[in-house]
Each structure stands twice: as structure tokens, then as C-alpha cells.
Amino acid sequence: EDQVTQSPEALRLQEGESSSLNCSYTVSGLRGLFWYRQDPGKGPEFLFTLYSAGEEKEKERLKATLTKKESFLHITAPKPEDSATYLCAVLGQGGSEKLVFGKGTKLTVNP
Amino acid sequence: GAVVSQHPSRVICKSGTSVKIECRSLDFQATTMFWYRQFPKKSLMLMATSNEGSKATYEQGVEKDKFLINHASLTLSTLTVTSAHPEDSSFYICSARKGLAGVRDTQYFGPGTRLTVL
Numbered sequence: 001e002d003q004v005t006q007s008p009e010a011l012r013l014q015e016g017e018s019s020s021l022n023c024s025y026t027v028s029g030l031r032g033l034f035w036y037r038q039d040p041g042k043g044p045e046f047l048f049t050l051y052s053a054g055e056e057k058e059k060e061r062l063k064a065t066l067t068k069k070e071s072f073l074h075i076t077a078p079k080p081e082d083s084a085t086y087l088c089a090v091l092g093q094g095g096s097e098k099l100v101f102g103k104g105t106k107l108t109v110n111p
Numbered sequence: 112g113a114v115v116s117q118h119p120s121r122v123i124c125k126s127g128t129s130v131k132i133e134c135r136s137l138d139f140q141a142t143t144m145f146w147y148r149q150f151p152k153k154s155l156m157l158m159a160t161s162n163e164g165s166k167a168t169y170e171q172g173v174e175k176d177k178f179l180i181n182h183a184s185l186t187l188s189t190l191t192v193t194s195a196h197p198e199d200s201s202f203y204i205c206s207a208r209k210g211l212a213g214v215r216d217t218q219y220f221g222p223g224t225r226l227t228v229l
Contacts (some may be wrong), residue, residue: 034217043204043220044155046113087154091216097143097208098170099218101154 002027002092006102013078013109021073021086021105029093033071035064036087038104044087047073078109113209114138117221124195125229132190132224134205140185141207145218146178149202161188195228202226 005024013019025033032051036044048057050066057064061082063074073086085106089099114137124130134144142163147155159180161167167180177199179191188207192199202225206218 032216036220041202041223041225043115043117043206043223046217046219049217097145097160097216098157099145103154 002090002094002100004088004090004100004102006086006088006105008105009103010106011108013075013107015079015109015111016077018074018076018078020075021088021107023071023073023088023102024069025071025088025090025100026069027090027092027100031091031093033066034089034091034099035071035073036089037084038087039084047086075107078107080109080111083107083109113207113217113219115205115207115219115221117205117224119224120222121225121227123227123229126196127194129191129193130195130226132192132203132205132226134188134190134207134221136186136207136209136219139207139209141188141209142185143208144182144188145206145208146180146188146190147204147206149204149223155204158190192226195226197228200226200228 003026007022035047038044048064053068061076065072085104087104089101116135118133144161146158158173159167159169161180161182163182169175182188204223206220
């Protein structure tokens with residue numbers, strides 16, 4: 001069974017204090033690993049898709065990396081507007097189209 | 112871009128009534144759309160997978176007669192909550208897949224619909 005574990009559950013940073021969020025996964029053949037950002041009362045907003053180990057993608061202050069067992073979302077010099085819950089999900093090659101989500105990391109960036 | 116809209120964003124209804132939620136992919140065609148439910152401070156729970164022109168596939172434990180899904184076109188899927196009860200109150204979110212199955216299949220999510228059943 002595909003599984004995703006995100007850590008930490010919650011993270012508080014000061015503005016400008018860089019850090020990383022972790023997403024560990026087990027999947028029977030990875031078709032894709034996805035990062036989303038979700039604000040309270042909103043649907044998830046797509047950030048990145050990673051397909052193979054060694055792949056990296058960047059967008060503004062965010063950088064996502066992927067290994068065979070985990071993915072990191074690096075946040076460089078965060079701002080208060082980066083506060084949100086960050087969700088990681090995987091899609092396996094088991095034939096199902098079902099995304100398996102982690103429970104998310106709630107990030108709070110204080111000014 | 113890949114924009115998905117939902118309507119309505121909020122709905123309050125009386126117990127026993129039915130509520131329809133629309134999900135549209137605005138700038139791409141989506142052969143597959145997904146319906147999720149999210150409880151407070153919890154992650155998303157997949158309810159069903161909807162393929163254009165065919166019957167939806169429901170996850171275990173989801174009542175297909177209660178949550179009717181129709182995917183009549185490549186840009187529109189609807190979820191109808193029939194005979195709603197207070198326990199159906201939740202945040203419902205749809206997503207649409209851009210790309211073919213097995214290829215580059217990223218799901219893009221709508222903004223969600225808050226359903227409150229009195």
C-alpha cells in the first residue's frame with residue numbers, strides 16, 4: 001500500500017529563516033510526486049510535480065527535490081505570505097489514479 | 112495555466128434537500144475529474160473518480176446513491192448530494208487532471224465548496 005508521511009506536522013519560522021519540509025514515501029513504482037499549498041478554506045494550489053530521483057524544481061522562494069525515498073520542500077527566506085499548509089502526494093503505478101496524500105505540514109512565518 | 116472553478120463556493124441547505132456542486136476546468140479539457148471531501152484539520156479524502164462519458168468509480172465506503180456524480184463533458188463534472196443530512200456538512204473539493212492517464216498527469220484543484228446542512 002502506498003504511503004506518505006510528512007514532517008514536521010507544524011513549523012514556525014521567523015521571516016527570513018530558511019528551512020525544509022520533509023515528505024517520505026513508499027510506493028510501488030512512482031509515477032509522480034506532487035507538492036501543493038493549501039490556505040484555510042481554499043482548495044490546494046499546485047506547486048510542483050517531480051517524476052524521478054534527482055529531479056529539482058524551483059518557484060520563487062520554494063525548491064522541491066526528490067530522492068527514491070523522500071522529497072524535500074526547501075523554503076528560502078520565507079515571508080509571512082508563505083504561511084499555509086503544504087501537502088505532499090504520490091501517484092503510484094498500481095493502476096489506480098488515486099493520489100495518496102500526506103497529512104500536511106502547517107507552516108507559520110512570523111514577521 | 113490550469114484553472115479549475117467550483118460553484119457554489121458556499122451553500123446552506125435544510126436537511127432532506129439535494130445540493131448540486133459544479134466543477135469546471137476553464138482552460139483545458141479533463142477526461143478525468145476527482146471529488147474529495149475534507150474534514151477540519153484533516154487531509155483530503157477521495158470520494159470518487161469521474162471519467163467523461165462513463166460511470167464514476169467510488170471509493171470504498173462512499174454511497175454512490177447519495178453522492179451522484181455526472182461528467183457530461185470534458186470540462187464539467189457535477190456532484191449532487193441527495194437528501195442531505197447534517198453529517199454531510201463538509202468541504203468538498205474537485206480536481207481535474209491535465210494530461211492523459213499514465214503520462215504527465217498532474218491534478219489541479221478547485222477552490223472548494225463549503226456545504227452546511229441544517
